[in-house]
Amino acid sequence: MRRRGRAVIEWAWGAARRTRERTAEFVSHPVAAIRRNVEQLPFDYPPSVIIAVDLAVLAVAIAASVQRHNYFPTALPILAVILTYAFGPLYAFLGVLPRPLMLGVFAMAAEALFLAQPVTGDFAPFILVATAGEIAAIAPKRVSIPVTSAMMLELVVFDSIGHLSEGMLVYSVGVAFGWMAGLMLQYQRRFLYQERDYQEIRAAQAADEERRRIAREVHDVIAHSLSITLLHLTGARHALETDRAVDEAVEALTDAERLGRQAMADIRRTVGMLDARPGTRAPEPSVHDLPDLIDDFVRAGLRVRYTGTDDLTAVSPAVGLALYRIGQESLANVVKHAPGASAEVRLSVDPAAALLTVDSTLPEGRSEHRGSGMGMSGMRQRAELLGGRMTVGPYADGWSVRVCIPLAPGRAPSALSIAAQPDPIVEEST
Incomplete structure (x- = not known):
């Protein structure tokens, strides 16, 4: 028990030290820190693409929160925005990698908080559209298909209880198309790697000749x-x-x-x-x-x-x-x-x-x-x-x-x- 307690203390101490270092770097050089953190992600996409998608999701979440101004001072929209972009601070300061399954859970939780306060012409379901595309781009189909299906089921449930004012079918189709777009990006990346391998083989053959x-x-x-x-x-x-x-x-x-x-x-x-x-x-x-x-x-x-x-x-x-x-x-x-x-x-x-x-x-x-x-x-x-x-x-x-x-x-x-x-x-x- 003492060894376990000592290991937990050492881990907590190391995590706190890394958090202080990351926070100090972010405060002194925020742009460089964000770019470095994104480049270290194991997703093999250009940092500009990842940052653009995250900013788009954040913009949708803020727009959906503004739509619910009539519900203020309730904190549900603010909490939904935080959940939508929770993995940014978690990775930047704690080093927690955004796993595909956890991305889906956080997005569905944020969507549930938004749909708990329905509005007309809601922007909130587009969070699921973008998240389904992100997951399909970085995860295998055995993970992305169940998560996307769960997102569509969530829309159906909220529509059945009257919390999705309109367009449930359109939103569901949008989620499916988001998954398809992410899957095409993954295939494009895979074919790009294959082409690079073929080019290396052809270059080696040309050198031998x-x-x-x-x-x-x-x-x-x-x-x-x-x-x-x-x-x-x-x-x-x-x-x-x-x-x-x-x-x-x-x-x-x-x-x-x-x-x-x-x-x-x-x-x-x-x-x-x-x-x-x-x-x-x-x-x-x-x-x-x-x-x-x-x-x-x-x-x-x-x-x-x-x-x-x-x-x-x-x-x-x-x-x-x-x-x-x-x-x-x-x-x-x-x-x-x-x-x-x-x-x-x-x-x-x-x-x-x-x-x-x-x-x-x-x-x-x-x-x-x-x-x-x-x-x-x-x-x-x-x-x-x-x-x-x-x-x-x-x-x-x-x-x-x-x-x-x-x-x-x-x-x-x-x-x-x-x-x-x-x-x-x-x-x-x-």
């Missing part, structure tokens, strides 16, 4: 640059081992250094896409840069021949970037998996589709190699994202990579069927 895209870009840049750099280094080593002119070795090392620096710049630019502004990005390579790409491989010692269409105006930047990267990865794979091989790159563009073919020979003693790393999957994904198709596999005595990307969706099937047809054997070029 951007990371995968940047990973493919970095892979393509590194594979291309390292392949050509290794070719230059191999040429320099051969030049030094065979006592050929040192100038050739120096030239090969200079090209390797240039490509290494270019690769580092490309990697920095690609990784910089993570936080760079759109206006500061350097232009991406396109299909117009394919000849320069071929020249880099030729200077590095790879025997490759290029045949392309002159008119490339129908190729969009996205398709051009995909064709460039696929050609870059295909030639890098030739250097990596078939040293000493030769290759031929062919690009044909018509109004329907763009077709890129990279054929390479297989040196003697080399087995067919089917790529299965990021390079192959990245090339295939680039083509499929643009509605195209890529085929990779052996042909005659060599290896072929073919990709067809539609430029006009309505005419794409014919181009894709052309891409599926086998090409004749390509003669090795020097």
Whole structure:
């Protein structure tokens, strides 16, 4: 018993201390105190909406009290006004949360006090209308429906004893509509939260796709640059081992250094896409840069021949970037998996589709190699994202990579069927 008494005393002492603190804050900064108290409510509605509804209910209660001036000096209307807005001071100074069921009980008690003194054109039933909407907006239907039904029953009871002068049916319908308005607000809040969750999921998916895209870009840049750099280094080593002119070795090392620096710049630019502004990005390579790409491989010692269409105006930047990267990865794979091989790159563009073919020979003693790393999957994904198709596999005595990307969706099937047809054997070029 002593422990219980001590606990009660400690609770009462703490409540009194909190009340003093809240009262002092309200006296010194009333507006800030009201806003802070409203923001701490667990109802997830903007403070302005909650304050506006409470002020509207208070205004209705005061109007209903003024209507009963003929009953003064009786204190029933004043007590009804206090009950209507009792939860404001209770929460502000005592920290008592306005529970939905208690809101309904207080509103019905205030309504009973008002209807005990009937007047013509009574404003008092609108207290029930607003309270039914408040409860429906913050409580589940298993709570709001019984409370709303009890409010309507209260109007029926007072009408049956003659204390509701007129409009019982209208007031009852108003209470029902107030409940419906509150329920719609609750559904709107729920759907808003769902939409926020969906936006977070879509943002995470977009971030994952951007990371995968940047990973493919970095892979393509590194594979291309390292392949050509290794070719230059191999040429320099051969030049030094065979006592050929040192100038050739120096030239090969200079090209390797240039490509290494270019690769580092490309990697920095690609990784910089993570936080760079759109206006500061350097232009991406396109299909117009394919000849320069071929020249880099030729200077590095790879025997490759290029045949392309002159008119490339129908190729969009996205398709051009995909064709460039696929050609870059295909030639890098030739250097990596078939040293000493030769290759031929062919690009044909018509109004329907763009077709890129990279054929390479297989040196003697080399087995067919089917790529299965990021390079192959990245090339295939680039083509499929643009509605195209890529085929990779052996042909005659060599290896072929073919990709067809539609430029006009309505005419794409014919181009894709052309891409599926086998090409004749390509003669090795020097």
